[in-house]
Amino acid sequence: xxxxxxxxxxxxxxxxxxxxxxxxxxxxxxxxxxxxxxxxxxxxxxxxxxxxxxxxxxxxxxxxxxxxxxxxxxxxxxxxxxxxxxxxxxxxxxxxxxxxxxxxxxxxxxxxxxxxxxxxxxxxxxxxxxxxxxxxxxxxxxxxxxxxxxxxxxxxxxxxxxxxxxxxxxxxxxxxxxxxxxxxxxxxxxxxxxxxxxxxxxxxxxxxxxxxxxxxxxxxxxxxxxxxxxxxxxxxxxxxxxxxxxxxxxxxxxxxxxxxxxxxxxxxxxxxx
Numbered sequence: 424x425x426x427x428x429x430x431x432x433x434x435x436x437x438x439x440x441x442x443x444x445x446x447x448x449x450x451x452x453x454x455x456x457x458x459x460x461x462x463x464x465x466x467x468x469x470x471x472x473x474x475x476x477x478x479x480x481x482x483x484x485x486x487x488x489x490x491x492x493x494x495x496x497x498x499x500x501x502x503x504x505x506x507x508x509x510x511x512x513x514x515x516x517x518x519x520x521x522x523x524x525x526x527x528x529x530x531x532x533x534x535x536x537x538x539x540x541x542x543x544x545x546x547x548x549x550x551x552x553x554x555x556x557x558x559x560x561x562x563x564x565x566x567x568x569x570x571x572x573x574x575x576x577x578x579x580x581x582x583x584x585x586x587x588x589x590x591x592x593x594x595x596x597x598x599x600x601x602x603x604x605x606x607x608x609x610x611x612x613x614x615x616x617x618x619x620x621x622x623x624x625x626x627x628x629x630x631x632x633x634x635x636x637x638x639x640x641x642x643x644x645x646x647x648x649x650x651x652x653x654x655x656x657x658x659x660x661x662x663x664x665x666x667x668x669x670x671x672x673x674x675x676x677x678x679x680x681x682x683x684x685x686x687x688x689x690x691x692x693x694x695x696x
Contacts, residue, residue: 475599476599480606482595484609486593487573487610490592492573492593493546495549495573495610495612496535496611496612498528498557498558498561498617499607499615499626500524500558501557501619502558504518504556504557505525506522506559509522521618524617525556525557525560526560527617527679527680528557528560528564528647528681531561531615531684532564532565532568533568534682535547536568540569547613548571549573550607551575551589552575555586556619557617572590573589573590573594574594575606575607576594577596577597578596600625604626611630613643618651630644635667635671644676647677647684649678658672
């Protein structure tokens with residue numbers, strides 16, 4: 424990414440190019456001689472973790488700003504949920520039964536991207552984790568509508584290229600889960616959560632905690648699949664035990680369909696306009 428601002432000083436690109444042309448000597452071959460910002464071994468040292476955290480926060484933020492993206496609609500959900508046409512390949516009968524949420528995520532994303540395109544792609548841009556399953560469905564729905572979508576991928580030991588439907592210029596890769604989750608929520612106008620596993624639960628409860636504690640503005644928080652969510656979490660037990668307040672149960676709503684979710688989000692905007 425080129426910085427077009429004028430400066431009286433020589434730019435970093437020029438010095439990096441010049442440094443590659445220096446005579447080959449014992450001194451220039453030594454790691455100590457490498458430009459610090461162009462030295463990957465140096466950048467990966469433990470002491471540079473604060474710098475890497477800052478870079479991982481800055482890079483997507485700068486690119487999204489340059490693209491004029493002001494708000495997002497976040498889709499969380501399981502990587503293992505197959506599209507219905509492939510549900511026979513699912514690992515369990517439950518995953519096969521949940522496959523219809525792939526289609527709901529895809530349709531929701533299509534409808535939301537059409538809404539986004541009415542703002543010239545600046546508002547309501549769909550953002551997913553960029554992986555398979557529900558994430559793929561979200562990015563795929565944006566393609567169905569002819570629009571763009573964001574993918575916030577992360578380096579994992581057993582995965583993974585981003586799914587093929589993420590807009591290439593809006594596809595990011597992360598090392599730090601914490602910074603990735605910040606980017607999910609920094610522009611979020613709504614959060615839609617589909618059935619998933621540990622990663623989905625982690626993202627769900629972090630977002631709910633930020634809203635509960637007023638560290639984040641309240642937004643529509645929609646859980647797709649009431650039967651699934653009630654089977655894995657006894658929400659009322661948390662309230663009855665006093666570990667959350669009864670009103671905390673109003674921070675989210677259960678939905679089943681893309682159309683139902685769109686209506687809630689549209690009405691939320693009208694009610695809070």
